[in-house]
Amino acid sequence: MNQTKAILLATPSLEDAQRNRLIFCLLAAWAMAAALAAQAGATLQDPDSWWQVKVGLDFLANRTFPTVDSYSHTFAGQPWIAKEWLGQIVLALAYQAGGWNGVVTLIIASISLTVFLMGWFLSAWLKPILAITLAFAAMFLINPIFTARPHVLTFPIIVIWTAVLFGAAREERAPPWWSLVLVVLWANLHATFTLSFIIAAFASLDLLARTGLSKPALLAKWIAFGLLCPLVSLMHPYGVKAILATLTVAYGNEAVPLIMEWKPFSQPDSPVQEVAILLALFGLLVSRLRIGWAKALFVVFTLHVYLAHVRFMYLFFLLVPLVIAIEVAQQYPSLSATAWLVEKRDRLETFLARRFYAICGAAAVLTIGGIGLLSSAYQVAPSPKTSASGALAFAEGHHLSGNVLNSYNFGGTLIFHGIKTYIDGRTDQLFLGGFTKTDDETGHSDGKPLLEARLKKYAIGWALLSTGDSRIPFFDQLGWNRAYADDYAVIYLPGA
Incomplete structure (x- = not known):
């Protein structure tokens, strides 16, 4: 009787487990923010950060959407649109608030939020410590593209979008209509919003692989959702021009082979990423993991895009873990969140659960204090x-x-x-x-x-x-x- 009582006391309630899971994700985000703050200037290495901020500042000053180039003497008056206007305005507001320190703080916040979201979605299926480790590993591998540009602001969006749509496909339900708001936001932040259409298509293929044609009404809802994705993306000051400008780059122009971020994967330039890819391939070959043909196609697609253009490394390293986490948990139960829930709590987890609100408050104070310290004691500047x-x-x-x-x-x-x-x-x-x-x-x-x-x-x-x-x-x-x-x-x- 006493032994049974001890086991029940050691086994966490669902509420305590969720608190622990949330604290793990918060601490991971805070640790990522601290690590990035220690090398804050690294996010200002890209020459494009200058003009991205300037375009936003000019918009705030003039309240007009440019339609022709006014920044060069060689192409002055030629058609040009600020298709990432919202991302540029957000960067400009951060600059107005705190100079380049403000811009860096914004970028660090977006990356840290991405770590939190990855940890949260992954820990729904995997042990929290494994989920956090995967989130950190992914961010370490995509570190080369941590620059003060609008694409970083879309990282949280793409994580939520992918997790929510593949989650809906897994549960054999319609995609949530509210998620279309993410497409609108993404479309105005950065030109990669057309990826949302492709991710939605792969999620619908995953549903098709699970249900076949046995649920035509559900498939019809997914088709309608897929058609709405490009339609709602037109809620943009430039309308269809934003999509056309994106496709121009996607299909290549004369500048693409000459710009570093658009070049294909190069092993000498990315040895750590190569090792990660090879280890993932080795693990897949020697394991019994099965993910289904739709998700396999998604993995192949993200890898292809990354190998074609290094700037898209985040598609592979961020999204693949999110998409296959459930299969890993189901086929390797010892790694699952379910196994973690029935494990005996150690003293640290018990401590974290009992002091949930105090820890969250302390994390908030430390975050605000860290931002203040970064702004006052440590001035960053572009390279x-x-x-x-x-x-x-x-x-x-x-x-x-x-x-x-x-x-x-x-x-x-x-x-x-x-x-x-x-x-x-x-x-x-x-x-x-x-x-x-x-x-x-x-x-x-x-x-x-x-x-x-x-x-x-x-x-x-x-x-x-x-x-x-x-x-x-x-x-x-x-x-x-x-x-x-x-x-x-x-x-x-x-x-x-």
């Missing part, structure tokens, strides 16, 4: 490799005028500082028609004639180049004078 701060100060001090020819990585900072660019990171819509390809060729060994022709064609009055720009010797040979140089940037002026 000097993209800011060209010394060179721009020289240009302002010496009143340099005329059209500039700039290295690609300085396009963002030029836009931010109100200087019209020669080229910048908006190659999804601009700098096409042979422009980007020819610009790349000016840096080849035989590119001097092309460069000379461009200097004349675009009436270049000065050049702002990164120190590693292969065109620097050509400027010397063409008689241009080096007016400024530091560790990161060089300014050339025409010879007398």
Whole structure:
């Protein structure tokens, strides 16, 4: 009798288990935030962060949606839309609130929320410690794309969208109509919203694999939901233009092979990710795990997209664990949340459950305090490799005028500082028609004639180049004078 009573006392109530699960996820999110804060400046390495914030700031100032380019001198007046306007406004609001510290805090918050959501959805099926470990592993593997740009703001959305739709398919019920709000939000935050259509299609295939044609009414609801996805995404200032602009990049343009994030997977550049993929493949081959043909297709799709374009690594590492977690739990019961529920609670879990509200309050206080500390004691700034701060100060001090020819990585900072660019990171819509390809060729060994022709064609009055720009010797040979140089940037002026 006493033994039975002891077992009942040691076995947690469902409420205590849920509290423990929530605390584990909260602590994981807080730990991720702390880890990212320790290297906060790393999120400001991307040159596009500059112009993303600037577009948002201009929208807040002008309250108009741009339809033509006003940021470059080479494509001024050409059609261009700020298709990620909401993401850019959110970044701009963060910048207005706290400068670059505010932007970094926003990005850290989005990533930490993603960790929480992954832990929460995974721990519905797997032991919390395993769920948190998988969430941390996924975030570690996609760390290279943690940059201050709108795509990071969509991570929580894509996790919720995937978990909810595949959950509905698993339970053989209609997808929740409220989730269409996520499509609208996603569509206005970032151009990858068309992925929501594809994920919904795979979830419906999973339902079809489970039910066949035995539930036509349910299948009809899923078809209607799938048709509504692209329709609600049109709730966007630019309507169908946003979808068309996204498809243009998806099918490739001349700039895609030249931009690092759009290049295919390269083993020397991503050895850790390669090891993770190979270990996952090895585990699949030696295990008895079976996930069904629909989910297998989804895994293959996410891997294909990642191998085709490295920027999509998050599709594979974030979404695959969410989609197959239930099969892992069912086929390996010792790893399941059910097994964890009947285990004897250790002292730590008992402590966490009994002090749930105190721990949540302490976590909130520490979070607010950490944000305050980050804002006041630790000032972050974009990488000097993209800011060209010394060179721009020289240009302002010496009143340099005329059209500039700039290295690609300085396009963002030029836009931010109100200087019209020669080229910048908006190659999804601009700098096409042979422009980007020819610009790349000016840096080849035989590119001097092309460069000379461009200097004349675009009436270049000065050049702002990164120190590693292969065109620097050509400027010397063409008689241009080096007016400024530091560790990161060089300014050339025409010879007398």
